Amino acid sequence: MRYLALAVALLLPLAGCGQAQMESAENTSADMSAGPPTTAADDGPTEYCDIIDQDVSRGDCERYRQAKARLARGVAAFSVPGTMKRGETAVVELALARGADQEAVSEMVASEGRETEPISEVRVARYMAAELDGEGFTVAPAGVQRKDLFLSGSARWRWEITALKAKKHELALTVYAEIGGPDGQPKPQWTEVARRTVTVETTWGQTFGDGIEAAIAWLGRIENLLTALAAVLVALGIVIWRWKTLGGKPEAGGGG
Numbered sequence: 001m002r003y004l005a006l007a008v009a010l011l012l013p014l015a016g017c018g019q020a021q022m023e024s025a026e027n028t029s030a031d032m033s034a035g036p037p038t039t040a041a042d043d044g045p046t047e048y049c050d051i052i053d054q055d056v057s058r059g060d061c062e063r064y065r066q067a068k069a070r071l072a073r074g075v076a077a078f079s080v081p082g083t084m085k086r087g088e089t090a091v092v093e094l095a096l097a098r099g100a101d102q103e104a105v106s107e108m109v110a111s112e113g114r115e116t117e118p119i120s121e122v123r124v125a126r127y128m129a130a131e132l133d134g135e136g137f138t139v140a141p142a143g144v145q146r147k148d149l150f151l152s153g154s155a156r157w158r159w160e161i162t163a164l165k166a167k168k169h170e171l172a173l174t175v176y177a178e179i180g181g182p183d184g185q186p187k188p189q190w191t192e193v194a195r196r197t198v199t200v201e202t203t204w205g206q207t208f209g210d211g212i213e214a215a216i217a218w219l220g221r222i223e224n225l226l227t228a229l230a231a232v233l234v235a236l237g238i239v240i241w242r243w244k245t246l247g248g249k250p251e252a253g254g255g256g
Contacts, residue, residue, distance in 0.1 A: 044057055044058050045057070049061035049064060051064045051068055051189070052064050052187075052189055064179075064189070067179045068123070068189070071123040071124060071125055071177055071179070072098045072099060072124045072125075073099070073121060073123070073124065074097055074098040074099065074122045074123075074124035075096075075097060075101075075105050075118065075119065075120050075121075075122060076094060076095060076096040076097075076118075076175065077095045077102075077105045077106040077116050077117065078092075078094055078116070078117045078119055078173055078194050078196070079092065079093045079094070079095075079109035079110065079111060079115070079116045079117075080092050080114060080115060080117070081113060081114050081198060082113070082114065082115045082199070083198070083199045083201060084198055084199070084200050085163065085200065085201050085202070086163050086164070086200055086201070086202050087162070087163065088162070089160055089161065089162045090114075090160070090163075091114075091158060091159070091160060092132060092158070092159045092160075092161055092171065093109040093111075093114075093157065093158050094130055094132075094156065094157040094173065094175070095108035095109045095154065095155075095156050096122060096124065096130075096149075096154060096175065097153060097154035097155075098124040100154065102118050102120060105118075105154075108154075108156060117194060117196065119194055123177045124149065125149075125177040125178055126148065126149055126150050126178075127147070127148055127177075127178035128146070128147050128155060128175065128176065128178065129144045129145060129146045129147070129175075129176040129178060129188055130144070130145055130147075130157045130173065130175050130176070131143060131144045131174045131176075132157075132159045132161075132171060132172070133172045133174070134169075134170070134171050134172070135166065135168055135169065135170045135171075136163065136165075136166030136167075136170065137161045137162060137163060137164060137198075138161065138162045138164065139159055139161050140159065140160050140161075141159065144176070144188070145157055146178070163198070168197075169197065169198045169199070169200045170195060170196070170198070171196045171197075171198060172193065172194075172195050173193065173194040173196075174193055175193075176188035176189065177189060
């Protein structure tokens with residue numbers, strides 16, 4: 001019995017130690033499943049950020065600044081027709097590449113009858129977008145057109161423009177580099193703009209038609225002027241008639 005009591009006395013501390021190790025392992029497993037400890041970032045109040053031209057927190061502005069610094073440098077070329085006729089449809093193209101030679105990029109969009117304008121020092125991201133607006137033109141496709149430069153490092157955009165009757169014919173190209181914002185969504189930033197005036201010629205028939213339209217409009221203005229003048233003369237005639245008709249009559253209640 002004495003030996004049995006001694007064995008029990010020796011085993012009890014070991015059992016307690018084993019239970020403590022199991023509890024410690026369970027707590028460690030629970031801590032690991034919860035992930036590393038996180039701390040809430042305090043970016044402070046919003047303020048103007050010159051990088052994106054809007055109010056964001058100071059921390060978000062710094063993240064945009066770092067993202068801009070990481071953008072690669074590239075070159076682009078903008079190809080537009082030198083002259084067009086009213087009603088004619090022509091092609092406009094843009095080529096953009098990361099880390100490429102300017103001459104090679106310009107050759108991507110070079111075409112007979114079009115003039116190519118190089119655009120240097122373009123900020124390039126994986127996702128790029130471009131938009132072409134035209135004063136005096138219809139443009140298709142309209143709106144922002146998005147491209148992925150992941151595989152080739154370059155992209156091309158193509159639009160069809162139709163010259164309309166207008167006093168001014170100008171194309172405005174906007175190129176966007178899209179970066180991920182703090183919310184993880186791509187956001188277009190750092191715009192590069194190229195403007196180009198296109199000479200639009202008219203045919204003899206269009207010139208003659210424009211002259212007829214101008215003459216009709218001029219006659220319409222003359223007609224409106226004559227109508228207004230006739231109304232003034234009628235009103236003046238009524239005033240003169242009333243003055244002559246009522247001017248010689250004695251006033252009411254007068255007489256000898």
